[in-house]
Amino acid sequence: MTINVGVLGARGRMGATVVNAVEGASDLKLVAALDAGDDFAALADAQVVVDFTHPDAVMGNLEYLVEHDIHAVVGTTGFSDSRLADLRALLEPKPSLGVLIAPNFALGAVLAMRFAAQAAKFYASAEIIELHHNRKADAPSGTAAHTARMIAAARAEAGVAPGPDATTSELDGARGATVEEVRVHSVRLPGLVAHEEILFGGEGETLTIRHDSLDRTSFMPGVLLGVREVLKRPGLTVGLENVLDL
């Protein structure tokens, strides 16, 4: 069966890569490639729409897609708990519709987050450094925020409190942002794509988990898997780890 796919953000860095990937997949048909200002009526034939747009635009796009019974695969960042709650409420009257949101579609990034969650109960002290290209709008990255939440959840489940930190005097930002008691440091440089290091410290040792996306094609197997899977998964799924059954 061929799946009709639409892309939102099609003229952006990720959207353009998704357009190429969909066009190269024999079981998918690109029916619309839209960007800001285009008429969404062109999505009428799409069964699944992939959204790589902007945190300020994605909720409005999802409202349109749900209202028009179109499944969605979302890579756009900016999903807080309250946004996810709003989305669940939006989906309630449409029980057969699927929305998959993944802060990172690269297999290695998903594995790195899972390994970090496994390590978290053994190390009370953890910090994250995420490094991206300097055209990225949001900081910290969606991946780093998701990783921090996974570490916090693993700590809570194991009854491990965050480790000691003697910092009493600091320049604003010197110790990074705090996401659920995990420090997150954001680096922005031309030349980078998407990189994350999760550092754990214990008695006499450290553990570093690092993932590098060197090219945006790294996200494509995950995006295409999401397009195929979302049709079989009604409701809201957050994280590619659920689709990969890790």
Ligand SMILES: NC(=O)C1=CN([C@@H]2O[C@H](COP(=O)(O)OP(=O)(O)OC[C@H]3O[C@@H](n4cnc5c(N)ncnc54)[C@H](O)[C@@H]3O)[C@@H](O)[C@H]2O)C=CC1
């Ligand atoms: N989940 C993942 O694996 C990944 C997620 N991202 C995220 O994807 C998003 C986009 O990233 P990039 O492609 O680098 O950004 P970009 O700025 O290159 O592209 C975004 C595109 O969306 C368009 N756009 C904005 N509002 C729109 C709307 N309402 N409807 C349709 N198009 C709209 C813009 O005109 C632009 O062409 C960001 O939130 C980024 O963090 C990026 C890489 C991987």
Ligand SMILES: O=C(O)C1=N[C@H](C(=O)O)C[C@H](O)C1
């Ligand atoms: O903007 C990007 O480029 C990326 N955004 C996502 C994020 O914020 O985590 C995924 C990946 O890191 C690339």
